[in-house]
Amino acid sequence: MNSKTLFYILKRVVLAFVTVLIVITITFFAMHAIPGGPFLGEKAVSPAVIEALEAKYGLDKPLLEQYLTYLRGIFLDFDFGPSLKQRGMMVIDIIMDGLKTSIRLGVIAAGIALFFGLTLGSIASLRRNTTIDRAIMVVTTAFVSMPSFIMGSLLLLIFAVQLAIVPANGSTGAGLILPVITLSLYPMAYITRLTRSSMLDVLGQDYIRTARAKGVSRSEIIRGHALKNAIIPVITYFGPMLAYIVTGSLVVERIFAVPGIGRSFANSITGRDYPLVMGTTIVLSTLIVLMNLLGDIMYKLVDPRISFE
Amino acid sequence: MMKKNPLSLQVDLDDFIPATKEDKEYMVQMRASSTFFRDGARRLSRNKVAMFSLIVIVLITLSSIFLPMFWPYSYEQQLGVQSGKRVDPSYNNLAPFEYGSTEQERMDAGESIFPHIFGTDSAGRDYFIRVIYGTRISLAVGFFASIIVLMIGLVVGSVAGYFGGKVDLIIMRIVDIIYSLPDTLMVILLASILRVTLGDRLEGTALESIGSNIISLFIVFALLYWVSMARLVRGQILSLREEEYVLSARATGAKGPWIIRKHLLPNSISVIIISTALQIPSAIFTESYLSFLGLGVNAPMPSLGSLASDALNGINSYSYRLVVPAVSISLIVLSLNLLGDGLRDAFDPKLNN
Numbered sequence: 001m002n003s004k005t006l007f008y009i010l011k012r013v014v015l016a017f018v019t020v021l022i023v024i025t026i027t028f029f030a031m032h033a034i035p036g037g038p039f040l041g042e043k044a045v046s047p048a049v050i051e052a053l054e055a056k057y058g059l060d061k062p063l064l065e066q067y068l069t070y071l072r073g074i075f076l077d078f079d080f081g082p083s084l085k086q087r088g089m090m091v092i093d094i095i096m097d098g099l100k101t102s103i104r105l106g107v108i109a110a111g112i113a114l115f116f117g118l119t120l121g122s123i124a125s126l127r128r129n130t131t132i133d134r135a136i137m138v139v140t141t142a143f144v145s146m147p148s149f150i151m152g153s154l155l156l157l158i159f160a161v162q163l164a165i166v167p168a169n170g171s172t173g174a175g176l177i178l179p180v181i182t183l184s185l186y187p188m189a190y191i192t193r194l195t196r197s198s199m200l201d202v203l204g205q206d207y208i209r210t211a212r213a214k215g216v217s218r219s220e221i222i223r224g225h226a227l228k229n230a231i232i233p234v235i236t237y238f239g240p241m242l243a244y245i246v247t248g249s250l251v252v253e254r255i256f257a258v259p260g261i262g263r264s265f266a267n268s269i270t271g272r273d274y275p276l277v278m279g280t281t282i283v284l285s286t287l288i289v290l291m292n293l294l295g296d297i298m299y300k301l302v303d304p305r306i307s308f309e
Numbered sequence: 310m311m312k313k314n315p316l317s318l319q320v321d322l323d324d325f326i327p328a329t330k331e332d333k334e335y336m337v338q339m340r341a342s343s344t345f346f347r348d349g350a351r352r353l354s355r356n357k358v359a360m361f362s363l364i365v366i367v368l369i370t371l372s373s374i375f376l377p378m379f380w381p382y383s384y385e386q387q388l389g390v391q392s393g394k395r396v397d398p399s400y401n402n403l404a405p406f407e408y409g410s411t412e413q414e415r416m417d418a419g420e421s422i423f424p425h426i427f428g429t430d431s432a433g434r435d436y437f438i439r440v441i442y443g444t445r446i447s448l449a450v451g452f453f454a455s456i457i458v459l460m461i462g463l464v465v466g467s468v469a470g471y472f473g474g475k476v477d478l479i480i481m482r483i484v485d486i487i488y489s490l491p492d493t494l495m496v497i498l499l500a501s502i503l504r505v506t507l508g509d510r511l512e513g514t515a516l517e518s519i520g521s522n523i524i525s526l527f528i529v530f531a532l533l534y535w536v537s538m539a540r541l542v543r544g545q546i547l548s549l550r551e552e553e554y555v556l557s558a559r560a561t562g563a564k565g566p567w568i569i570r571k572h573l574l575p576n577s578i579s580v581i582i583i584s585t586a587l588q589i590p591s592a593i594f595t596e597s598y599l600s601f602l603g604l605g606v607n608a609p610m611p612s613l614g615s616l617a618s619d620a621l622n623g624i625n626s627y628s629y630r631l632v633v634p635a636v637s638i639s640l641i642v643l644s645l646n647l648l649g650d651g652l653r654d655a656f657d658p659k660l661n662n
Contacts, residue, residue, distance in 0.1 A: 019489045026495065030502045145643035147594055149601045150635045153617060157628050247493040251601055255621065269501045270603045281498050288491040 009297055016293045023285040024074065027278050028067055038081075038274035053082075080279030085271050091279035098261030099283075102253070105260060106245045109180050113187035113241065118234070120188075121195025122227060125203065136192060143189035148244075149251040152182040156255055170258035179256045183248050187241045191234055198230040205229075235299045239292030246284050349579070352655035359651020362644035369641060373445035381423045382435035384442040385609045389433040400433035402627065409433075427633060431623070434609075440633050443611035447641070450523060450612070451593035454530040458592075459585045461531060462538025467569050469539065470546030481543070484536045492533055496595065499529045500604045520607035526596060534588070541584055545577035579656040586652055590645035597638055613638045 031038035037059060054060055061069075073079035080091035124136040143151075155178050160168035167175040202208065203226055211221050249262035257263070261280060268276035343351075353359055382388065388409055389400030400409035405428045412422050427436035469480040503525030511521050549555065550573060558568050574581075599605050600614025608615075613634045620631035 015489070019486070022486060023490060023495075026490075027498060030498060033506050034502060035506070141647075142639075142643065145590075145646050146639050147597055147601075147642070149598065149614075150617065150638055153621060153624070153631050154635055157624060157631060161624055161628065243491055243493070246491075247598075250497075251598065254602075266602055269497065272501075272505075277498065277501065281494050285491045285494050288494070289489070292489070 005300070008300060012293055012296055016289050019289050020282075020286050023289075024071065024282055025067075027281050028070055029063075031274055031278050032063060032066075034274065038278055074282065080282070081275040083268075083273055083276050085268070085273040085276075091275050094264055094276060095261055095279055095283050098259065098264045101258060102249055102260035102262060105176060105179055105183065105253075105258065106242070106249065108176075109183035109245055110187065110241060112180065112184040113191055114234075116184075117188045117191025118195050118227070118231070121192040122199055122222065122230075124192065124196040125199035125230075126222070128200065133196075137196075140189035140192050143185050144193075146186075148182060148186060148248040149255065151185055152179070152252045152255040155182055168256065170253070170256035175256065176258070179249075179252050179258050182252050182255075183245050186248070187237075187244060190241075191237060194234055194237060195230060198233045199226060202226050202230045232299065232303050235295060235302060238295030238298070239288070242291040243288045246288055345579075349656040353651055356651045356654065359648050359655075362647040362651070365640065365644045366648060369444060369637075370448060373441055373448060376441050377438060377445070380435075380438050380441070382425075382438050384434065384439045384611060386435070387433045388429060388435065397433075400429055402431055402623075403428040403433075405629070427629065428627075430619070430630070436630060436633075439611045440613070440616060440637060443613045443616050443634060444637055444641070446523075446606055446610060446612040447593050447596060447614070447638070450526060450596045451589045451645075454527060454534075454592040454596070455585050455588040457527060457531050458534045458538050458588055459581070461535035463542055463574075463581070465535065466539035466542025467546055467573065470543035471550065471565060471569055471573065473547075477543070480539070484539055487533060487536045488540075490533070493595075493598075495533060496529050496599070497602065497604065499532065500525050500599055503528055504604065520610060522605060522607050526599065526605075530592065530595075534592075538581075538584060538588070542577065542581060545580055546573050549573050549576050583649065583653045583656060587646070587649040590642045590649070593638070593642060593645070613641075 059066065073081075078092045080095075083089045083091055083094055086094065120136050120140075124133045127133050156168055159166050159178060166177050168178075169175050170179050208221060208225055211225050216225075246262075249258075249260060250266050251262075252258070253260045253262035254266045261284070264276065265280040265284070267273075268280065377384070387396075387400070389397035391397070397409060397411065399411075403409065403425055405426060406424050407428060408416060408422060408425070409429075416422050425435050425437065427440065430436050430439065465480060465484075469477045500522075504522050507521040507525055511524065546569075550568075555568060555572055558572055563571075596605060596612060597614030597617070600612045601618045603615075603618070605615050606612045616634040617631055617638070620627065620634065624631055
């Protein structure tokens with residue numbers, strides 16, 4: 001790794017840090033625009049609780065000082081304050097609890113999307129303009145145009161209610177089947193289309209012809225020469241895919257009653273549990289920013305043709 | 310022929326001989342000249358998928374505008390509730406083409422009653438008109454949100470692209486920052502706060518009837534989604550302002566705003582229109598997503614997202630109530646996307662080959 005690469009990575013890390021800081025700032029000041037502030041909301045809270053909160057977060061102090069206190073709390077002890085609705089629970093504990101389920105859900109969905117997306121995309125490009133190719137393109141176009149909550153609701157209706165072959169409740173292992181499928185369909189369709197177009201691009205390159213002229217076998221050409229190069233644009237989709245899965249999990253976990261971070265976030269919005277909204281926004285945003293950063297760095301490292309500016 | 314003095318002013322009579330038939334034929338236009346717009350429209354009309362999508366969108370739009378005017382029921386009218394009488398629960402949760410008890414009596418007496426095509430919801434409201442009205446709200450939000458995005462992106466992008474230098478640098482840094490924010494999460498955050506804080510401030514103003522939630526949706530769109538439009542416009546302007554005709558306009562004394570309006574915008578208009586057209590389905594997407602999370606339009610106003618969200622509770626008994634709005638959203642988004650793709654193929658000159 002040369003100094004140029006290192007400088008690029010350093011620059012991206014700083015930018016990601018600034019982005020997270022901006023997210024925290026927006027979240028903080030937006031929440032404090034609510035009458036009563038985020039820790040009190042509009043609900044009547046007992047005077048003792050108000051006193052304790054005021055003492056801890058300095059709610060009577062100027063806004064800037066409160067902001068610095070909040071920042072210090074986040075960076076030093078991951079302290080996002082107490083939940084308003086779930087008595088005696090700290091926001092960070094609720095988030096960590098939900099993240100366990102959600103990360104498992106998201107990682108499986110991403111894995112399925114990658115595997116099937118790459119496979120279907122390669123098949124479509126190798127069988128270009130055949131019935132298989134057209135069928136794949138039609139189905140993926142339909143999946144890309146369907147909002148995740150529509151997809152989830154319809155899958156729930158067909159497989160859990162009408163056919164009753166999988167449980168509708170997502171708190172058990174088998175109940176995670178439908179949420180995983182719902183979350184993976186859109187990224188899978190997107191990766192399929194991405195792989196197809198980049199494979200078509202790669203298959204027309206000179207080095208493919210050279211490999212064929214050398215007598216390399218067809219499967220070796222596809223795996224060793226074509227797919228390896230065609231996968232590069234898919235890496236750029238890494239960050240957006242995670243962002244989609246995170247935001248998709250908000251509705252999908254609500255539909256299937258999965259006890260994850262998405263459901264607790266959706267509930268905190270309707271229940272106006274502001275500290276939980278703040279904490280979850282910040283944690284999920286950080287996750288998305290980090291994944292974008294990772295995707296960008298990987299993209300630049302994998303392809304030596306890409307120059308560093 | 311007589312030798313002519315080069316300085317003579319004498320007229321050459323040969324120049325005044327009437328044109329022959331062949332000469333005239335040469336001047337006849339073989340084919341009417343075509344404008345850029347007409348070319349694009351012709352290409353678009355040949356694209357069957359795009360034309361079919363266009364027809365679907367026009368039909369849906371027209372019916373969502375005009376059907377509520379003629380429909381005998383309104384979206385908020387609870388049919389079981391009549392002044393001076395007790396609430397009639399027989400109107401709640403009617404199946405398609407069923408009637409409430411008093412309606413049944415009137416029908417037995419020989420009156421004809423307009424049917425409830427999709428039945429009624431749990432509060433006794435005609436479901437068909439709620440879906441139609443929800444479609445109207447979703448389409449309107451998508452359309453106006455895209456217009457807002459277009460306006461802001463156009464102004465900011467042209468200013469950044471035309472003036473360049475420090476102005477450009479500052480604007481593009483802001484764009485970069487907004488671009489790197491996780492947009493959906495920020496939208497949820499801002500929408501959930503604006504609806505609380507806006508509620509009281511709107512009271513008594515003209516905006517109150519639209520509802521604080523839709524207003525906050527528009528504000529969120531205005532704050533976050535203009536960045537890609539601004540980037541697009543700036544990129545277009547940066548490449549166009551190096552053209553010779555801009556140089557010649559400047560040489561003849563044209564000022565900045567004039568050049569932007571008369572030379573730069575018309576030449577980048579097709580790319581901008583296509584991008585706006587593709588913005589509409591994504592705005593409808595976002596609106597329905599927020600409605601599904603309970604951050605959409607104010608009750609009792611329906612939108613397709615909130616109808617689908619409400620239908621989830623009764624999914625075991627009334628599954629058609631989920632299917633109808635779900636199919637409507639998917640149909641609208643799909644046809645808008647396909648039409649947008651068709652527009653791009655037809656009007657983007659760089660893609661012509």
